[in-house]
Amino acid sequence: MGSVCIVAEHWKGKLKKATLNALTFGKEAADKLGGELHLLVIGNNVSGVADELKGFGVAKIYIVDDPSLEHYMAETWGHVVAEAARLCNARVVAMSSGTTGKDLMPRVAAKLEAGMASGVLGFDGRNFTREMWAGSVIATVEVKTKTQVVTIQTTHFNQADPVGGETPIELLNISVPESKTMFIEMHETQSQRPDPTEAQFVISGGRGMESGENFRLLEKVADLIGGAVGATRAAVDAGWVSNDLQVGQTGKKVAPDLYIAVGLSGSIQHMAGMKNSKAIVAINKDEEAPIFSIADFGLVEDLFKAIPELSRALTKELT
Amino acid sequence: MRRCSVKILVTAKRVTDPDMKIQVKRDGSGIELSSMSFKINPFDEIAIEEAIRIKEARGGEVIVVGIGNEQGITQIRNGLAMGADRGIMVKIEDEVDSDTVAHILVKVIEMEQPDIVLLGKQGVDVDDNQVAQLLAEYLGWGQACFASKVQIEDSKAKVHREVDGGIEVLEIDLPGIISTDLRLNEPRYPKVSDVLKADRKKIEEMTPTDLGVNITPKVVVKGFVESPQRQGGRFVADVAELVKALKEEAKVI
Numbered sequence: 001m002g003s004v005c006i007v008a009e010h011w012k013g014k015l016k017k018a019t020l021n022a023l024t025f026g027k028e029a030a031d032k033l034g035g036e037l038h039l040l041v042i043g044n045n046v047s048g049v050a051d052e053l054k055g056f057g058v059a060k061i062y063i064v065d066d067p068s069l070e071h072y073m074a075e076t077w078g079h080v081v082a083e084a085a086r087l088c089n090a091r092v093v094a095m096s097s098g099t100t101g102k103d104l105m106p107r108v109a110a111k112l113e114a115g116m117a118s119g120v121l122g123f124d125g126r127n128f129t130r131e132m133w134a135g136s137v138i139a140t141v142e143v144k145t146k147t148q149v150v151t152i153q154t155t156h157f158n159q160a161d162p163v164g165g166e167t168p169i170e171l172l173n174i175s176v177p178e179s180k181t182m183f184i185e186m187h188e189t190q191s192q193r194p195d196p197t198e199a200q201f202v203i204s205g206g207r208g209m210e211s212g213e214n215f216r217l218l219e220k221v222a223d224l225i226g227g228a229v230g231a232t233r234a235a236v237d238a239g240w241v242s243n244d245l246q247v248g249q250t251g252k253k254v255a256p257d258l259y260i261a262v263g264l265s266g267s268i269q270h271m272a273g274m275k276n277s278k279a280i281v282a283i284n285k286d287e288e289a290p291i292f293s294i295a296d297f298g299l300v301e302d303l304f305k306a307i308p309e310l311s312r313a314l315t316k317e318l319t
Numbered sequence: 320m321r322r323c324s325v326k327i328l329v330t331a332k333r334v335t336d337p338d339m340k341i342q343v344k345r346d347g348s349g350i351e352l353s354s355m356s357f358k359i360n361p362f363d364e365i366a367i368e369e370a371i372r373i374k375e376a377r378g379g380e381v382i383v384v385g386i387g388n389e390q391g392i393t394q395i396r397n398g399l400a401m402g403a404d405r406g407i408m409v410k411i412e413d414e415v416d417s418d419t420v421a422h423i424l425v426k427v428i429e430m431e432q433p434d435i436v437l438l439g440k441q442g443v444d445v446d447d448n449q450v451a452q453l454l455a456e457y458l459g460w461g462q463a464c465f466a467s468k469v470q471i472e473d474s475k476a477k478v479h480r481e482v483d484g485g486i487e488v489l490e491i492d493l494p495g496i497i498s499t500d501l502r503l504n505e506p507r508y509p510k511v512s513d514v515l516k517a518d519r520k521k522i523e524e525m526t527p528t529d530l531g532v533n534i535t536p537k538v539v540v541k542g543f544v545e546s547p548q549r550q551g552g553r554f555v556a557d558v559a560e561l562v563k564a565l566k567e568e569a570k571v572i
Contacts, residue, residue, distance in 0.1 A: 011483075011484065074452065074455070074461075074462050074464075075461065075462075078456065098483045099465060099480075099481070099482040099483045100482070100483070102448050102464075102465075103452060103462075103464050103465070103482075104452075105452075106417070106448075106449040106450075106451075106452035106453045106456070107452045107453070107455065107456045107462070109418075109449075109453065110418075110421070110452070110453045110456035110457055111456060114537070115416065115418060115536075115537030115538040116417070116418070116447075116449055116537075116538065117538060118446065118447050118448055118449060119446065127541060131446065131546065132444065132445045132446055132543075133335070133341045133350070133443075133444055133445075133446070134337065134341075134443065134446070135546055136340070136341040136545065136546055137341055137343055137350065137543045137544065137545055137546060138543070138544050138545075138546050139445075139540050139541075139542070139543050140540070140541045140542045140543075141538055141539065141540050141541065142538070142539050142541055143537065143538050144536070144537055144538070144539060145537050179461070180460065180461040180491065180492045180495075181461035181462070181463070181489055181490065181491045181492070181495075182489065182490040182491075183487070183488075183489060184477065184488040184489060184490055185487075185488045186484075186485055186486070186487050186488070187479075187485050187486040187487075187488070188484055188485040189484060189485040195483065195484070197483075201571075225572060233501060236501075236502070237501065237502065242485070243467065243481045243486070243500075243502055244481065244482070244483055244484060244485060246501075249443065249446065250362075250440070250441060250443070250446075250500075250501065252483075257571045258565065258569070258571040258572070267338075268337070268338070268340075269337065275549050278569075278571070279565070279569040279571050280549075281561065281565070287554075292551060292554075293551045294548075294549040294550075294551055295551055295552060296551075296552035296553075296569065297552055297553065297554075297555050297561055297564050297565070297569075298551070298552070298553070298554045298555065299554070299555050299557070299558070299561050300554060301557070301558075306558055309557075309558040310558050310561070310562070313558055313559065313562045314562065314572070317562060317566070317572065318572075
């Protein structure tokens with residue numbers, strides 16, 4: 001028996017929604033192990049983040065609050081997460097697989113002498129399942145060490161619902177080591193739109209968009225229904241949109257209610273990032289484009305004709 | 320004033336061609352590799368390119384390390400043809416996990432004492448994204464993962480990282496670990512003359528036993544299945560039909 005410890009992901013004092021998906025994994029895993037589910041919130045002034053996590057039925061929320069944890073750093077956070085995992089006797093230590101989880105959790109695994117499984121889809125009490133080869137295959141893996149570290153492919157899990165009740169919160173005293181790495185600055189993507197991983201609706205463009213300017217067409221549709229804009233690697237490489245909009249094997253994995261793929265052919269790598277969307281629409285003038293093979297609705301048309309039309313139709317529909 | 324030359328260690332993982340369709344063996348024990356072609360992991364190729372650019376700017380040496388079966392020498396040669404100086408092949412027939420790879424690299428790094436270790440952020444086969452981070456922890460070094468820009472300044476490296484929400488800029492002490500993301504550079508295509516020259520460059524071969532590394536994996540793959548194929552739907556004639564379908568069938572708007 002052992003507990004499951006989920007590391008909360010947060011940004012600017014707010015919980016990242018992926019943590020709620022991670023909680024669903026955590027509950028399932030704790031049930032399988034017959035152990036408790038714990039949450040770990042670390043950073044500077046993070047009691048507000050912990051408050052957001054009250055009432056989800058976890059056994060305990062641990063907090064490590066320290067000014068030197070203000071900026072995420074693999075070295076300092078890695079130390080704190082590993083120490084906290086030891087203190088709460090965690091058998092499985094897990095985090096959502098955003099860039100923070102990906103950067104941090106191997107470091108935690110190394111500190112705990114634990115094996116690690118990346119981007120897990122499930123756990124049966126012994127084995128984890130996870131995708132490999134750009135989502136083409138699902139592997140069953142066993143992590144042989146006593147403690148097991150994982151990142152969670154959160155698109156695979158629904159967000160946990162609040163169940164009410166009090167959740168005990170415990171402050172942990174863990175000293176933070178010096179870091180050999182210095183945070184210089186963050187160039188934030190300036191966008192009023194939601195992140196593709198958190199949106200119910202995503203409209204993505206590929207090479208067919210022809211320029212960054214033309215992404216305005218997609219932004220207009222996104223804004224009509226409060227959605228996010230995504231992109232293929234080709235569009236990001238061309239500098240048309242910011243890097244954090246890349247959807248795919250090595251970028252973001254998304255699973256919104258509706259994904260509209262525009263002017264993109266559908267490489268294996270891109271489809272790995274969006275094939276689990278609930279409904280998929282593909283708009284492309286090439287009817288041979290592979291994206292049509294996984295789309296629920298395909299429209300063979302020039303995007304520069306179809307997208308403005310779609311904007312007009314949605315405006316009418318929604319007003 | 321003479322700039323200090325740098326010694327850079329890079330990795331070259333041999334992976335299945337990312338554009339080929341993957342098939343699982345009938346008994347689920349592995350991937351059908353007989354008809355596959357192999358390449359350098361694209362992220363490692365970016366690491367090699369970056370290392371060569373740093374060398375070209377400052378002088379120094381680039382060492383390409385491969386870990387796996389002997390055929391991986393082809394990928395090391397690719398790196399040498401791009402402009403790396405010499406190779407190290409750690410031969411191992413068994414399946415290794417990322418942790419074992421990190422432990423092997425620790426030993427190679429102790430032997431070679433590089434200033435910078437540049438690796439791809441993930442192998443596009445098993446998609447772990449772990450080795451650079453594990454390595455940094457085992458060595459007690461700083462890490463800058465998912466790099467989109469690297470500037471070497473004396474004993475430090477200023478690295479732009481592709482993270483959720485934008486670009487983060489870090490400064491790590493050297494020696495340090497950097498893992499590459501897609502936007503760092505566009506790898507060069509080696510000239511024929513460079514490919515020929517690469518044949519004469521030295522590749523040192525060794526085994527995990529020579530390095531004193533225990534290769535018992537912490538993570539074992541017990542089986543594979545092909546991911547369920549998503550079924551396509553139908554074509555719609557125009558935008559009006561599309562909107563109607565989204566409203567009435569998919570019920571998403």
